[in-house]
Amino acid sequence: MRHRVWHLRGGIHPPEKKSLSLSLPLRTASLPEQLIVPLQQHIGAPVSPCVAVGERVLKGQLIASSDKATSALVHAPSSGTINEIGMHPVIHPSLIEQPCIHIDCDGKDEWIDHSGVDNYAALDTQTLLSRIREAGIIGMGGAGFPSSIKLNARHNQIETLIINGAECEPYITADDILMQERAVEIIEGIKVIGHILQPKEILIGIEDNKLLAVAALERASAETTIDIVKIPTKYPSGGEKQLIKILTGKEVPTGGLPLQVGVIVHNIGTVYSIYKAIIQGKPCISRITTLTGEAMNNRGNVKALIGTPVRHLLKEGGVQESQLFRIVAGGPMMGFTLPSADLPISKTTNCLIAATRSEMPPPPPEQTxxxxxxxxxxxxxxxxxxxxxxxxxxxxxxxxxxxxxxxxxxxxxxxxxxxxxxxxxxxxxxxxxxxxxxxxxxxxxxxxxxxxxxxxxxxxxxxxxxxxxxxxxxxxxxxxxxxxxSAEPSPQSAQQSEDELARLKTAAASTAKLSIEAKKALSQAEKKEENSDKLEQLRQKVALFQANSDKAKEALKAARQKPPANTPPSSKVGEPKEDKAILELREKAASTQDALKQAKKALLAAKTSHTNDLEAIEIQVNQAKKEAGAIKAQLREALIAQKEIPLQQDTPAQPTSDTVPSSTEASDKVTAALARNERRKAQKALDLALAENKSEHKIATLRKAIDDAGSESQ
Amino acid sequence: MEVVVAILAILILALIFGGVLGFAAVRFKVDENSLVEQINNILPQTQCGQCGYPGCRPYAEAIAGEEAEINRCPPGGEATIQELADLLGVEAIPLDAEHGEEKDTPLVAYIREDECIGCTKCIQACPVDAILGAAKKMHTVIVSECTGCDLCVEPCPVDCIDMIPVAQTPQTWVWKKPRGTGDISIEQIPTSPTATNKIPVSNVL
Structure with missing residues (x-):
């Protein structure tokens, strides 16, 4: 039964140019002298090298790893010696340098011990997934997402497993040739993935311009339930979401993953890598790359080691330098022009086009x-x-x-x-x-x-x-x-005196209150014009209370004044005199420094505004500098002197241990740092003077200043 | 009588609408703080103090209180001024050069560690606690937290802090904007395939 094919809206039919690279069978590229293996070829967490420079590595040996799940491990593509671990530009339009491991190949291509599994069906999912992760397999179609994560779906979550063999972009035939020549291995790889995911159906989507590939896969999959679906040739039917739409009619929601509609898509190249990892035990160290373009004589598909320089592959393809106009990595639709040929290929480089000028002319100017x-x-x-x-x-x-x-x-x-x-x-x-x-x-x-x-x-x-x-x-x-x-004039304790104070306070307050109340009563009585007897009585009461309150207040006052009068002037008495001097010096230094800064600012302003009194301001600055320097020196001496005093006192009592830096050392460091700073400033001034072509005399004095500062710092 | 009815009707209507408006004023009250919050969200949070206020939030408060102009933030640059102008409904004005210039590349502080004397002055100056270290021990900058505000450079007594541009990675790299139309005069439009030579072969091979 033929599987239904849904219609993809839009799309274009650019010239395919696939026959350019299909005349020759798949071949293996020759071993380059040096491989430059980029560490970040995938999307996800970075990996760090686990080999050292000078170490000999075997083909397939792990050279960079990480314990993060979203990272892809990197293996040595061939045997040789690690020459360098450093930054190198990678295949990326930006030419930004990334960490790479440089391997000098010894030409032996000696494999590390490796073994595949005969019966993968006996292994559980997690074992298979960890084997895939250890092989460093990432999506070879272009995105470069670690495959082990993509395959880690919940049981029964996947309805459809789609293998993407559409390869819709012009020029590229890497998947086509792989399907033609490695159909059996690909079907075996699909079975492994099917075992991991347990989908309800497995579809292989292939554009109907790859009839040889379809025939090869149909032969290989005759005894399986895998459905090979021919889809109409149209660009971009090979996009993940587009292929899902064509094969299942489902649309992946905005910003969502295919997993949300129960579909998972893997590229043919990825399937082949998984086959090699599980059945043969070989990590992902090579890929099929299409070498094409009209500036190449020997066009075709090669099995290239990861890290092979583009220049080496171009030679492999027989590039005609006189014809070459530009090199494109990837296809003509989504690829980008390489700014250099000295870049290593990565796990996602599926095509290199050496184009002539007439083939890919410079873009015409943009119009409205x-x-x-x-x-x-x-x-x-x-x-x-x-x-x-x-x-x-x-x-x-x-x-x-x-x-x-x-x-x-x-x-x-x-x-x-x-x-x-x-x-x-x-x-x-x-x-x-x-x-x-x-x-x-x-x-x-x-x-x-x-x-x-x-x-x-x-x-x-x-x-x-x-x-x-x-x-x-x-x-x-x-x-x-x-x-x-309280200890000196009277035996009373502080607590007692405080209690006394509190008592006096309350007494004063209460007497004051009483007197006020009495006064109020008196005034009320006066208003009501009561008899004179009562008035007289009240008046006496008021006078008494007033006197009481005054007394209480006086007592409180006396008690309050007492303690401050007798306290010692301050706790600062015991401090050494030097401190005061240093403090003064510090203040002075700060103020002179401020003055210097201001003078410098003024100089700068004057310079920018080209005023005439530049000289005068310069003199001012110099003077300020001198002053600041002198005071700083004084301060430094004073500081050192102060530090030495306690040191001298300490040394006989406790011998300084080696681990603790002595204060003289510390002060030396400070002086050295200050001197270094001065020297740097002098150097800057000299540079400036040189740049401005100042008089020789001035430069000479500046040079001398630098020498002085240098000798001081030592 | 009609006059009374009219007055009564207007009065009742006024009461109803007054009630509705009063309710709305309480229920949908525009919080003054929320404006500060909105302004603060637009500001780049470098906390550099170049605006003359001790941090982004105080500047946001000043803008909300109409004490400061919106053009005093050099790290935010024209984009921030535009956003602030949109939010506050005022005219966008050019950046006030008195407070500094907009930088093209983001910077990050770097301490030359062998020269650091461990004075902790930069630690005290850092507004976002992005410098690690202790007294008389070497200090270092937490690059991911540094806002590039420059405030640690001045206090360093031995001048061992540099402001260096942040290194670009393929993850942070962005395609350039195409040149657009209008850059090319009519004479420059190629009439034959050899008129322009965008990628010279000598650079490639």
Whole structure:
């Protein structure tokens, strides 16, 4: 029964040019002298090298690993010696350097001990998954996501397993040749994946321009339930979500994963790698790469080791340098022009095109959008490319996001059909990247806001604690002082005196209250015009209370004045005199430093505004510098002297141990650092002078200053 | 009589609407703090103090209180000014050069560790606690937390802190914006395939 094929909306039919690289069978590329293996070929956590420079490694030996699940392990593609572990540009449009392991091949291609499993069906899922992870297998179709994670689905979650053999992009035939020549192995690999995922159906989607591959796979899968589905040739039917739509009619939701609709898609290359990892026990150290383009004589597909330089492969393909105009990694639709040939291939490099100028001419200049709408007609994701273009161009990223720019698969079909030659995909890539950058920035801003607020809260709390401590100390000091004073003039304790004070206070308050009340009563009585007897009585009462209250107040006053009068002047008496001197010096140094800074600022301002009294200001600066230097020197001497005093006192009592740096050492370090600083400043001044072609005399004096500073710092 | 009815009707209506408005004023009260919060969210949170306020939040409060202009944030640059202008409904004004210039590349502080004397001055200066160290022990910057605010450079007595540009990785790299139309004059439009030579072969091989 023929499997139903759904219609894919949009899409284009660019010239296929696949026959260029299909005339020769699959061959193995010759061993290069040096392999440069990038450590980050996948999407996910980075790996770190686990070999050392100078070490001999065997083919298939683990050279970089990580215990994070989202990382992909890296193995030595051939035997040889580790020459270098360092930064090297990788296959990426940015030419940014990334950590790479350089291996000098010894030509023996000697395998490390390895063994596959005969009966994978006897192994449980986790064992198989860990074997796949240990083999460093990532999605070979282009995304480079670690396969072991993609395969780690819950039981019965997967309805359909799709093997992507569509290979819709022009020029590329790597999967085609693999299906033609390794059909049995691929079917075996699919069975392994089927065993892991237990899907209800397994489909292989192949475009109907690869009839040889279809025939080979049909022969190999005759006794299985695997369904080989021919789909109409159309770009981009090989996109993951597009292939799911074509084969199952299901649409993956925006921002979602195929897993959400019960589908999982693996590339032919990945399946072959999984077969090698499980059945043969070989890690992922090579891949099939298409060498094509009209500037190549010996076009075809090669099995190339990961880390082989592009230059080596171009020679393998017989590149004609006179014809070569540009090298493209990946296909002509989604690939990018390589800025250099000295880059190593990675696990996802499926094609290298050596193009002539007439084959891939420089892009014609961009012209204004005429709103013809062709891009919207062919967009396979049914986006509005025009709108996205306008938003991206005007940097209205929020609107671009609202128009689902992140659903764009960057297939390049819109750029291909645009009659105004607008590089639409470039705009989308720019917008997507910038949006991602802004998101990272926002996250970082949020984190720093939190850190700033936490710090603020901490500082406040510290201040409160300090204040509390200070108060406690002050109280303790007051108590101590009170104790002292009370010990000398009277035997009363501080506590007692305090009690006394409190008692007096309440007495004063109560007498004052009584007198006020009496006064009130008197005035009321006066108002009511009561008899004179009562009035007289009240008046006497008031006078008595008034006298009482005055007495109490006086007593309180006397009691209050007592303790401060007798406390010792301050606790600072015991401090050494030098401290005061140092303090003064410090203040002076700070003020001179300030003056110097101001003078420098003035000089700078004068320089920028080109005023005439530059000389005068310079003299001022120099003077300020001298003063500051002198005072600093004084301060330094004083500091050292002060530090030496306790040191001399200490040394006889306790011998300084070697682990603890002595204070002289510390002060030496400080002096050295200061001198170094001065020297650097002098050097800067000299550089400036040299740059400005100052007079020789000045340069000479500056040189001398540097020498002086240098000798001082030593 | 009609006049009375009219006055009564207007009065009743006024009461009803007054009630509704009063309820709305309480129920949907615009919190002054929420405006500060919104402004603060727009600011880049470098906490550099270049605006003259001790951090982004105080500056946000000043903007909300109409004490400060919106153009005093150099790390945020034109984009932040535009956002603030949109939020506050005012005209976007160019960045005030008095408070500094917008930098193209993000910077991060780097301590030359063998020269550090362990004075802790930079630690005290760092507004986001991104410097680790102890007295008389070497200090170092937590790169992922550093906002590149520059505040640690000045207090260092031995001048051992540099501001270096953040290294780019393929993960942080972004495609450039295409040149767009209008850059090319009519003479420059290629008439034959040899008119422009974007990638010289000599650079490639």
């Amino acid at each position: 959008c005429i709103r013809c709408g062709q891009c919207a007609d062919i967009c396979p994701v049914t986006l509005l490319p025009q709108q996205l273009y306008f938003f991206s161009k005007a940097q209205e990223f929020d609107k671009a996001e609202q128009h689902n720019i992140f659903d764009c698969i960057e297939c390049g079909a819109c750029s291909y059909v645009c009659p105004s030659h607008i590089p639409l995909v470039q705009y989308y890539r720019y917008a997507k990247g910038t949006i991602k950058q802004l998101r990272v920035k926002e996250e970082k801003a949020e984190a720093s806001r939190q850190r700033f607020e936490n710090r603020q809260a901490r500082l406040e709390q510290e201040a409160v604690e300090k204040e509390a401590k200070r108060k406690a100390r002050a109280k303790a000091a007051a108590e101590k002082a009170a104790q002292k004073t």
